[in-house]
Amino acid sequence: MVVSAPHILQNWWQNIRRIHGVEIQGHLGALLSLLGTQCNKVFVTQLMGFWEPSTVTFKFLDFEITPILEEISSLIELPIRGRLPVIPSTICTGDFLSVLDLHIFRSLRYVDGGHIELDYLFQRFGRLEGYYEYQREFECTRGAWEHMRSRVFVMDFLGVMVLPIRSNSIDINILPMVVSIFNDPQRFTLVPMILAEVLRSMTACIKGHNFFGGCSILLQIWAREHFYRRDSQMDYYIGAPNKIESHEDRLQNWVGAPIGREEWRTFLNNVMGDTIQWKFSWVTELAFARTRYFFFIELIGLRGIQPYAPLRVMRQFGVIQDIPL
Known part of the structure; x- marks a missing residue:
């Protein structure tokens, strides 16, 4: 799984943020904070068990x-x-290179099986x-x-940090989605796809797939936020503008928080x-709980449809509502 952002991607952001930073942040939101966030592979691996x-749930004792x-x-x-899900x-391959204004004959060999290396794109656009x-x-001025640079960066960021297929390699099918988002930013949202790929990847991994293709860092943050119980009146970071950056600060008072493999295993087995x-x-x-006609929502991911039934978590705090989607 992706444990941290590669240095190439971090350098790329530093090179491009002065000119294109505002535009890129408008499309990626707080996801950019993943560049400075580490994934605890031990915790995520134990959680997937x-x-x-x-x-489509994590099942614990009760x-x-x-x-x-x-x-x-x-x-x-x-x-x-x-918003509509992207x-x-x-x-x-030819259309991919054409959209990036790359000479097809000179660049064709760098696209391997629908993937292109991060370093190749960084050298040319980063x-x-x-x-x-x-x-x-x-083939452009x-x-x-x-x-084009901001679009390529967003594609590479998503391909490395959010929708990875293998280390430092970008799925070229991300590009059409990025083009759609840039062309009509008020119409589309990436959120359902991000969630779909996290859910799909967990199922794939427990069935034997050896690479987590979703955003493991986001899964870690989500889970730890739920496992550390605190009084909402004492949560001084409710108004923090960036929930990813302030995540560690919110959990700094978690006394006795699990650390290693055995501690996390014990915690998860008994929580x-x-x-x-x-x-x-x-x-x-209010949260989406179900559609008008079905008791699940189909989330369209990059690599297929993921049935999604969030009813079990919704029952816990009484916000079930039929939403006509």
Whole structure:
């Protein structure tokens, strides 16, 4: 699984943020804070042992819980109300290179089985001198290249940190979604896809897949926020503008928090429903519980549809409501 952001991606953000930072933040929200966040692989691995694919929930001694759309939306500061879920589409290698204004003949060999390496794109789009060093590979002006840089960064960020397929390799099918978001930012949302890939990846891993293809860091933050119970009146970070950056500060008073593999295993085997934080203090709106006609919502992920039934977590704090989607 992705444990931390590669240095190349961090350097890319530093190179591009002065010119394109505001635009990129508008599309990625608080997800950019994942660049400075570490994943506890031991914890996430132990947590996945409690995943139950048939109910799409984590099953513990006397309760079940699952991530909900509103929680992910609030954590990453990207809206879902009034937005359409972004729909994945397949793009061929030639069209992918054409959209990036890369010479197909010169660049074709760098796309392998629908994936392209992070370093290849960083050298050409992440560095200020990239256009002039690789000018023969581009079929555009420098102005058009500069315009394209923010889109390529968002694609690479999502491909490495949020929708990974393997280390430092980008799924080229992310590009059409990024183009849609940039072309009509008020219409689409990434939240359902992000959640769908987390759920799908947990099921795939417990069935033997050896790479977690969802956002493991986001899963870690979500789970730890629920496991540390605190008085909402004493949660001084409710108003923190960035829930990912302030996550460690919110949990700094967790006395006796598990640390190693055995401690986490013991904790997860014995945790009870009356000892966890059921509702995030900053989630104030009603949650989607089911559609009008079905008791589940189909989340469309990058690599397929993930049935999603958040009813079990909703019952715990009384906000079940039929939502006509």
